[in-house]
Amino acid sequence: MxxxxxxxxxxxxxxxxxxxxxxxxxxxxxxxxxxxxxxxxxxxxxxxxxxxxxxxxxxxxxxxxxFVPVGVGLMDHLSLISANSLPILLSTIGSSLVVFLVIGVAAHHKEK
Structure with a gap:
C-alpha cells in the first residue's frame, strides 16, 4: 500500500x-x-x-x-553527434570551467 x-x-x-x-x-x-x-x-x-x-x-x-532509452537514442543519432562533436566538446568544457569558476569564487567569499 x-x-x-x-x-x-x-x-x-x-x-x-x-x-x-x-x-x-x-x-x-x-x-x-x-x-x-x-x-x-x-x-x-x-x-x-x-x-x-x-x-x-x-x-x-x-x-x-x-538511462537505456537515452543510450539507444544517442546511438540512433550518432552521425548527428559526430558531425557536431566540436561544438559539443567546447560547450561541455566551457560550461565546466564556468561552474568551477563560480564554485571557486563562492567558496572564496564564504571563507572570508
Whole structure:
C-alpha cells in the first residue's frame, strides 16, 4: 500500500508540473516543475517524507535502467553527434570551467 501512495504522490506532482508548464508556456521542463513542487510540499510539511520514501527507493534502485532509452537514442543519432562533436566538446568544457569558476569564487567569499 505504501508503494501505491508513494507513486501516486510522485506522479501527481509530475502531472501537475507538466500541466502547469504547458498551460503557462514556461521554458522550464514540466518534470523539473513537478520535482520542485514535490520538494516544496515536503519542505512545507504537507507531505511527509516516509509517504514517498518507498517509491523513491525503487526508482533510485533501478535508475540505471531508466538511462537505456537515452543510450539507444544517442546511438540512433550518432552521425548527428559526430558531425557536431566540436561544438559539443567546447560547450561541455566551457560550461565546466564556468561552474568551477563560480564554485571557486563562492567558496572564496564564504571563507572570508
Amino acid at each position: 505504501s508503494y501505491l501512495r508513494a507513486f501516486s504522490i510522485i506522479l501527481i506532482c509530475l502531472f501537475l508540473g507538466k500541466s502547469s508548464q504547458s498551460l503557462l508556456g514556461l521554458p522550464i521542463p514540466g518534470s523539473i516543475i513537478g520535482m520542485l513542487l514535490l520538494f516544496g510540499l515536503l519542505s512545507a510539511g504537507l507531505i511527509r517524507a516516509n509517504w514517498v520514501q518507498s517509491g523513491c527507493h525503487i526508482l533510485i534502485r533501478y535508475m540505471a535502467l531508466l
